[in-house]
Amino acid sequence: MSETTHESASPREVPLAELAARHGLSVSGARPSLPQYVRQLWGRRYFILAFSQAKLMAQYSQAKLGQLWQVFTPLLNAFVYFLIFGLLLGGKGGMSIREYIPFLVTGVFVFTFTQQSVLSGVKSISGNLGLVRALHFPRASLPISFSLQQLQQLLYSMIVLILIVIGSGHFAGWTCFLVLPALALQLVFNVGLALVMARLGSATPDLVQLMPFVLRTWMYASGVMFPLRYMVENSANWPSWVATVLEANPAAVYMDLMRYALIEGPYHDSVPMTTWWWALGWAVVVGIGGFVYFWKAEERYGRG
Incomplete structure (x- = not known):
């Protein structure tokens, strides 16, 4: 009986978690609390x-033209879309060529950002994975x-974009300052979406192959090459609720804000003020939601 009592008092019977907590030990790679995680990210800001x-x-x-391709690539895409949708398919939606060109280039640049x-x-x-497994840092940094x-x-491309808008004679004037809040909201949305996709991509590497097709479909449904609102209003085949869905499309929302800020004309006047509320809502929901969603799997990145 005394032997049994002695064994029950043995340190080996103390739960490991309790023993670790008693001596201030924690699990290696454990997920920090959300406030701690935010502080760690701020500490890694540089x-x-x-x-x-x-x-x-x-x-x-490795390219001879170097950083100039940052501007040339979206410009060449815009030129191809202009030939196909602006000239061959008549997708200008009632706009003149001089108004359609800045409309198209703005859409291409803004959608490319997302x-x-x-x-x-x-x-x-x-x-x-080499960096993730070799160093300890908040994975959301990537x-x-x-x-x-x-x-x-x-931002490099914006210099060329503003020159194109001014050259077209449709520069909107003082509203160009609205570019700053529009870009800030889009950045928060993009970061949240990138965090969601980073967690999904870490678990399913094949997602890399699928995403170009998904994004291409999203581009066609977002009015990059043609004015969605005009197409819906002038088509008898589309039900009225389609316009509401398209108006809430986040890619279309941020493009509309940039077009409103930069381009003067009928399209500028057709952008409703509710677009700002949509932009704010998407930034808050996707930005914060994406951050929390990524943080919840922090201890699993780079494992396996």
């Missing part, structure tokens, strides 16, 4: 910015950094 800049500089390092943020987000964890890289690329 790394996030430097990493995004390094990726941006390395992106076209498109590339999503594509880089999908690969941000699965494509950087998708956030890639989204900042795309923002910097867009």
Whole structure:
């Protein structure tokens, strides 16, 4: 009987979790609390910015024209869409050529910002496993950094975009300052979406192959090449609720805000003020929701 009592008092019978807590030990790689995670990210802010800049500089390092491809690529895409949708298919939606060109280029640049943020987000964890497994840092740093890289690329393109808008004679004037809040809201939305795709991509690497098709479909449904609102209002085949759904499309929302801020004309006047509420709502829901969704799997990234 005394032997049994002695064994029950043995330190070996103390639960490991209790023993670890007693001595201030924690599980290696355990997920921190959400406030701690935010503080860790803020502490890595210089790394996030430097990493995004390094990726941006390395992106076209092997090309002879170098960083100029940051502008040439979306411009060439816009030129192809202009030939096909603007001239061959008549997708201008009642706009003149001089108004359609800045409309199209703005749409291409703004949608490319979201498109590339999503594509880089999908690969941000699965494509950087060496870095993830070698160093301890908040994994959200990677998708956030890639989204900042795309923002910097867009800012370079904005110089050319503003010149195109001014050259078309449709520069909207003082409303151009609304570009800043529009870009800020889109950045928050893009970061949240990139975080969601980073978690999904880390678990399903084949998602990288699927996303270009999904994004291409999203592009066609977002009015990059033609004015969606005009097409719906002038088509007897589309039910009225389609206009409401298309108006809430986040890609279309942020394009409309940029077009409203930069381009004067009938399309500028047709953008409803509710677009700002949609933009704010998408930024809050996707930005915060995407961050929490990514954080919940923090301890699993790079494992297996």
